[in-house]
Amino acid sequence: MFPAAVRELAGGTDLIKRGQRSPDVFLLRRGWTFTYRILPDGRRQILHFALPEEILNHGAGISGVATESIQALTDAAVSGMPREQLGMTARLTPEIGHQLATHLERCRLLAYEHMTNIGRRSARERIASLLLELYCRVHRRLPAAPNDSVPMPLTQNVIADALGLTSVHVNRTLGGLRDEGIARLRHGTLHVLDPERFVELGDLSSELLTIIARASERDAAMPRAR
Amino acid sequence: MFPAAVRELAGGTDLIKRGQRSPDVFLLRRGWTFTYRILPDGRRQILHFALPEEILNHGAGISGVATESIQALTDAAVSGMPREQLGMTARLTPEIGHQLATHLERCRLLAYEHMTNIGRRSARERIASLLLELYCRVHRRLPAAPNDSVPMPLTQNVIADALGLTSVHVNRTLGGLRDEGIARLRHGTLHVLDPERFVELGDLSSELLTIIARASERDAAMPRAR
């Protein structure tokens, strides 16, 4: 459904800049990206992480002007198509439409999960929750064995801006999790040292796990455009 | 489009409980509601406020099970219709479909605005931002004259749970805003004392204002089901 043509993005470059016209919707083929906002004085809030096979820029729907910026976290590749075309396709083939609806619902759930995270949890819980969420989104399951690991190309600064903390505090808190043998984030890889305590601390809502699992079924059932 | 039959809700009662099956979508006819989550240990995060004429429970889309609870903030009245029927109508009449899409987009923008608020702003800014947002959503414009006022049935506890603060701190911060002659919240009414400083402190993103304005045009152009 998406064209084969891909656009390469170096890590750290913006795919979309807030305020720009952005008529295209993208499929993320490779790499991670994040959606963010910058306040007038430079403070940054990261709103959403996207992993491969996810849709980018589904927002900006009404006016065609992007309301958030999207940046490549790692080197990445995307392929785009005009928004109208996606809408059309979705209307014509219920399968695609349903997939799209699921994706939007998933984004909404993630947003609410993050809001709850930032608003009502301690730094330890927030960090564990984010790392656990990303672990699950990559592996499509909970961590089970000690030393299960997963690629996680986040700097402490990025984690801080996603969770409403400072990078210094993220550093100390990560240090705590490491020293207590719960989890360790190093060189872009997350090592889950004690799955049980990690999952308990992260406290992912069951709906989120369900949605993640469902995404997995879908991908298994449907051949993907390559 | 929505049936005329309404269901009355006393303030403080739940319309939807998380985990419940909830096949209906509702139109809020009268009163305010909020969407929220409760953590296992009782901490509460308020995710979204809904005002009259807005759609409730558009989430819970995929499985038909509610992922968040919705509670009436004031006495309220809603009318419901099955989710399928709304989807059907939206597909058949593009006008309705577009309206629905706009609404979903609006919710997404609000969620991101709130996330930025909670994650990266001080208590003063958060409170000003929330109050300003609600002012604009009620009046469909920015406050202009000193002592402009608007009904705002929020307790300090509700504000706290929406913004990731404690009610004690909300109280002190509101006191500050009052003493400095910026804004005053009393007996369910917000009085904007100094519109200019209030708007600056609240710092609403221009997109949000645009969306709010657009909602206003739409409502002016389209007769509403009553």
Place this chain on the structure above:
DNA sequence: CGTACAATTGAAGGACATCAAAAGCGGTGG
């Protein structure tokens, strides 16, 4: 008039921020 809830105030503590600097690490070029 009494009950229940919301707002207010004080005192003390803690989680997280700020400022500053050092150390690790990957990449690049001489």
Place this chain on the structure above:
DNA sequence: CCACCGCTTTTGATGTCCTTCAATTGTACG
């Protein structure tokens, strides 16, 4: 291969914004 550069991580010291605990006052309501 080493020197150098920029970025990230780490660590220390200090400060503050917000929380916690507790009690009082105000307000709506039957």
